[in-house]
Amino acid sequence: MHDRAPRSRLATHSVDNQPLPPHDRNLFALDRPLRDTLAREAPAWVARRLAPLGAAVGSREFQALGEEANRHPPELRLFDRHGRRLDEVHYHPAYHQLMHLAFDHGWHTVAWEEEFQGGHQAHVAALYLLTQAEPGFCCPVTMTHAAVPALRREPSVYNTWYSRLQAWDYDPRAVPAWEKPAVTLGMAMTEKQGGSDVRANTTQAVRDDEGYRLTGHKWFCSAPMSDAFLTLAQTDEGLGCFLVPRFTPDGERNAIELQRLKDKCGNRANASAEIEYRGAWAEAIGAPDRGISTILEMVQQTRLDAATAPPGMMRQALLEAWLHVRERHAFGRRLAEQPLMRRVIADLALETEASLALAMRTALAFDTPLDPHERALARLLPALAKYWHNKRGPGFMAEAMECLGGIGYVEETPLARLYREAPVNSIWEGSGNVICLDVLRSLERNPECIDALRDELLTARGQSRDYDQAVSQLETLLTRPAEEIEANARWLTQRMAQCLQAALLLRHAPEAVAQTFCRSRLGQDVSPAYGVLPYGAPLDAILSRIVP
Incomplete structure (x- = not known):
């Protein structure tokens, strides 16, 4: 860390028209x-x-x-x-x-x-x-x-x-967990031959006098230095869930062999490993044939976090882009004053605010599970938010990177790192198709989820013509035959997520934000590219919410 400003007068030129060096920011106070x-x-x-x-x-x-x-x-x-x-x-x-x-x-x-x-x-x-x-x-x-x-x-x-x-x-x-004041836990579920289809797992769990012994491989083990891992393995009764500690009860290193670390596109700071259980000692969690339902208790939580990371990365990228264009000049004026750039940044701000709103609404549902409406939302919203926020992430990072020009593409700014990171949460905890099929299963098995969704969307009816039309179209799609709904599961999941985002903004955000979001996401002239906002969009009001 440098306490003094770097030298700007060099041998052949002066360094000017560049943003100020980074300084301490309170990311909570700014948000x-x-x-x-x-x-x-x-x-x-x-x-x-x-x-x-x-x-x-x-x-x-x-x-x-x-x-x-x-x-x-x-x-x-x-x-x-x-x-x-x-x-x-x-x-x-x-x-x-x-x-x-x-x-x-x-x-x-x-x-x-x-x-x-x-x-x-x-x-x-x-x-x-x-x-x-x-x-x-x-x-x-x-x-x-x-x-x-x-x-x-x-x-x-x-x-x-x-x-x-x-x-x-x-x-x-x-060291063994009982020698530590605090521990961390990881997860190891995926195998080569099955991927998201964990019922195809071949790792075997055999009961012994002290617990179970696991033998098999795991294609992805997240955070392999954790003190224990939740994992799935086949028992005589069916697929079970187990806790596998790094040390056995007698203090020996458990037979969890790390084969290699994944050389990932992004997510570089976090280790992901291929492992083998060589008769590793484990304890059963739940009934030996109820492993999937047990692990889903964990997955519901991790999916909410996987839906939250993209808004966080969006916010970081948005802030970097906005602070850059406010200080950078081109063609005689600041980038932040140029109409096209203002539209791009405003559109990124809309996406960030809408994604944060849906993530926080889902957290509220998790906090109030005794309310039947909230409990139904808690079943459905993590999948909706995880799918849609992550689909919007990579394009968002690319657009923010472009706002900085060439410097955005190099490793000295966080944009390149965020761009590499953007796809990961879309893949982990169920890739896009898996998530969309899970949404359909939730709607089929838990009709109260549809009722809760309708009630939530009803709260914003009558405030935007584009929103009302989108909700009506969504209702029509929900009544189509099952095979047609499955073929259009991505569109259904996207539309539910966008309508929920819009409903939250219509209820709670300034009118400039809510109405522009509805027109640009749910209206007749929707563009897949960021920066294409309706004529007359109130850019000043939207941009004013990025920083105080």
Whole structure:
């Protein structure tokens, strides 16, 4: 970190017409849509607790840590110098500092400490902010948070792990869990031959006197230095869910062999491994033939986080683009004053605000499960938001990158990193087609989800002609034959998500934002490209919400 301004007078020229060097920013204080949402929906303690986090993640220190964690990806160490197996992943110190930022302040556990009291809204808002420091390290935060509902299916296991899962601490040491004040949990479900079709898994679980022994492979194991992993394996009764610790009860390293780390397109700071269970010791979680329903308790939570990361990355990209164009001049005036650039930035701002609104609305539903309407929304909304936010992400990052010109394409700005990161949450926890089919299953098996959706959309009827027409078209599609609905599952999922976003904006956002969103997303002249807004769009009012 440099405390003095870099030298701008060089031997052959002066460096001018460039944005000022980065400085400390409070990403919570700068984010009016987030603060408005929390003030309206969440208990007052949520905003108070988030304010210091916003200052931390926006500081030059933590922004630099995010860059360093990506520049120095994890390294696999299979053996020690004498040939004994280690099966360890070593991370750059920047990664560990980011983990401390999240775990030392309880963002992995706030949803359960404050369950039914705004905890999920706090967790989702925190993840949205943490993502703006570095998305990759949020993976173990998400999984440690999300494991709790699944572990509750097996009270004896849950009681053993609970205190360390809930500890406000981070301990990266490779030692047995009972020697640590705090632990993290990971997940290993996917196998080569099945992918999302986990019923095709071949990993076998055989009961012994102390628990189960697992033998098989996993094509993706997220955060392989976690203290234990939730995994799926075949039993005599069917597909079961198991907790596999890194150390056995006698203190030995469990037979979890890391084969290699994935060389991923993005998500560089986070390790993803191929592993083999060689008779690894495990404990059953739930009934031995109910593994899918058990793991879905975790997946519902991880999908909400996978729906939240894109708005966080959008917000970071939007802020970088807007601050750049406000200080950069071309053709005699600031880029921020030029009509085409203003339309592009305003369109990105609309997408960011709409995505955040849907993520936070889903968190509110998670916080109020005793209400039948909210419980039905909690079943449906994570899939809708995960699908649509992630489909909008890659194009968003490309457009934000273009706003910076050539410098946006190089690694010295966060845009290139965000662009590489953008597809990952669309693939993890169910790719697009899988998510859309899950939406159809939810609507078929839980008719109350359709009723809750209709009730939610009804609250905004009559405020926008484009919105009303889109909702009517959605109703028509929902009445079509099942085979036709399945073939159009992507359009149905997209339209439900967009209509929900529009309903939230119509109810809660300024009219300029809500009406322009409806006209540009639901109207007659919708464009797949960002920056194509209706004639007469109130750009000043939209742009004024990016920063105070």
